[in-house]
Amino acid sequence: xxxxxxxxxxxxxxxxxxxxxxxxxxxxxxxxxxxxxxxxxxxxxxxxxxxxxxxxxxxxxxxxxxxxxxxxxxxxxxxxxxxxxxxxxxxxxxxxxxxxxxxxxxxxxxxxxxxxxxxxxxxxxxxxxxxxxxxxxxxxxxxxxxxxxxxxxxxxxxxxxxxxxxxxxxxxxxxxxxxxxxxxxxxxxxxxxxxxxxxxxxxxxxxxxxxxxxxxxxxxxxxxxxxxxxxxxxxxxxxxxxxxxxxxxxxxxxxxxxxxxxxxxxxxxxxxxxxxxxxxxxxxxxxxxxxxxxxxxxxxxxxxxxxxxxxxxxxxxxxxxxxxxxxxxxxxxxxxxxxxxxxxxxxxxxxxxxxxxxxxxxxxxxxxxxxxxxxxxxxxxxxxxxxxxxxxxxxxxxxxxxxxxxxxxxxxxxx
Numbered sequence: 001x002x003x004x005x006x007x008x009x010x011x012x013x014x015x016x017x018x019x020x021x022x023x024x025x026x027x028x029x030x031x032x033x034x035x036x037x038x039x040x041x042x043x044x045x046x047x048x049x050x051x052x053x054x055x056x057x058x059x060x061x062x063x064x065x066x067x068x069x070x071x072x073x074x075x076x077x078x079x080x081x082x083x084x085x086x087x088x089x090x091x092x093x094x095x096x097x098x099x100x101x102x103x104x105x106x107x108x109x110x111x112x113x114x115x116x117x118x119x120x121x122x123x124x125x126x127x128x129x130x131x132x133x134x135x136x137x138x139x140x141x142x143x144x145x146x147x148x149x150x151x152x153x154x155x156x157x158x159x160x161x162x163x164x165x166x167x168x169x170x171x172x173x174x175x176x177x178x179x180x181x182x183x184x185x186x187x188x189x190x191x192x193x194x195x196x197x198x199x200x201x202x203x204x205x206x207x208x209x210x211x212x213x214x215x216x217x218x219x220x221x222x223x224x225x226x227x228x229x230x231x232x233x234x235x236x237x238x239x240x241x242x243x244x245x246x247x248x249x250x251x252x253x254x255x256x257x258x259x260x261x262x263x264x265x266x267x268x269x270x271x272x273x274x275x276x277x278x279x280x281x282x283x284x285x286x287x288x289x290x291x292x293x294x295x296x297x298x299x300x301x302x303x304x305x306x307x308x309x310x311x312x313x314x315x316x317x318x319x320x321x322x323x324x325x326x327x328x329x330x331x332x333x334x335x336x337x338x339x340x341x342x343x344x345x346x347x348x349x350x351x352x353x354x355x356x357x358x359x360x361x362x363x364x365x366x367x368x369x370x371x372x373x374x375x376x377x378x379x380x381x382x383x384x385x386x387x388x389x390x391x392x393x394x395x396x397x398x399x400x401x402x403x404x405x406x407x408x409x410x411x412x413x414x415x
Contacts, residue, residue: 101224
């Protein structure tokens with residue numbers, strides 16, 4: 001296509017804003033990926049940037065999973081289209097894994113394999129929401145949730161919890177936010193971005209509230225294996241079995257098995273919802289890459305020893321980063337019980353001079369930290385709660401200590 005210069009363009013030519021649909025133009029860029037991209041670009045330019053932005057394990061995918069993918073590459077059957085909803089063997093593996101790990105009983109008809117957890121979240125909302133339907137969204141929330149809700153025609157309704165409650169919303173808060181248009185509750189435990197984990201009694205209370213209210217629950221369990229100190233993350237439809245027919249579970253291999261780039265997630269839910277989402281996927285992407293599905297089968301049918309090794313390292317880093325952040329005056333850092341994130345409050349640093357500059361928001365503070373200390377963090381605005389930073393501790397121990405040490409030197413200079 002021949003480009004048209006601004007000089008030769010017709011005065012009546014559409015503006016750039018009108019060239020893009022309102023629906024897509026309204027989407028915000030993923031803040032976590034944007035921060036990660038900026039950090040990588042600076043590193044490529046020779047800057048010694050340490051990135052705490054991306055939620056991505058720093059471990060390689062275990063060898064036995066990689067070998068399964070290599071073997072799949074050599075199978076001609078894997079070079080062809082396969083069922084849009086997922087390889088039958090992978091669906092069976094997901095059913096068995098779900099029963100093993102959470103106690104939720106399902107059948108292959110309850111499973112849809114998706115291109116990562118993000119597609120699972122979007123397709124579940126697309127199957128459930130009509131225009132104007134409201135979704136209760138506990139905040140701080142993962143950056144993709146509100147965008148997926150809007151893309152599906154829904155309206156996100158944030159329900160905010162802060163560090164005083166351990167970033168856990170209550171059933172009373174949810175009830176106060178419910179309206180006649182409320183259709184779904186988004187539930188995530190362990191949480192991205194806070195690392196908060198709901199105890200079983202609170203999971204049951206919220207589940208029974210949702211059941212009584214007659215609303216759906218979409219529960220994201222992708223961090224289920226990453227809990228610490230004896231804490232567990234019970235699955236809501238297991239704790240409240242009566243809710244299973246109005247509950248969709250989202251999960252995937254990305255975090256548990258260090259497989260973020262393989263792009264395999266899934267939905268476990270009622271058959272009518274799964275069928276509708278499968279129909280959507282058949283037109284949107286068709287099947288997930290067969291080699292990735294073969295790798296996922298190996299991951300789910302293998303043991304969890306590699307997971308245990310990663311969890312041990314994450315636990316060590318968790319304790320280190322919390323301890324170091326708490327040494328910075330003006331920073332309040334709750335100890336996360338799951339995932340691999342800390343979500344410190346930095347409200348005490350706002351409005352105070354730092355290296356000759358003053359941040360009035362956590363966005364501005366993150367910019368100062370990147371430019372002055374060469375450390376990349378994600379501001380709380382991206383997660384619906386200004387005044388905080390999200391930092392992933394899924395990076396090497398030495399880089400973690402060096403990165404937080406730089407922040408300590410910079411931020412303790414705040415007057």
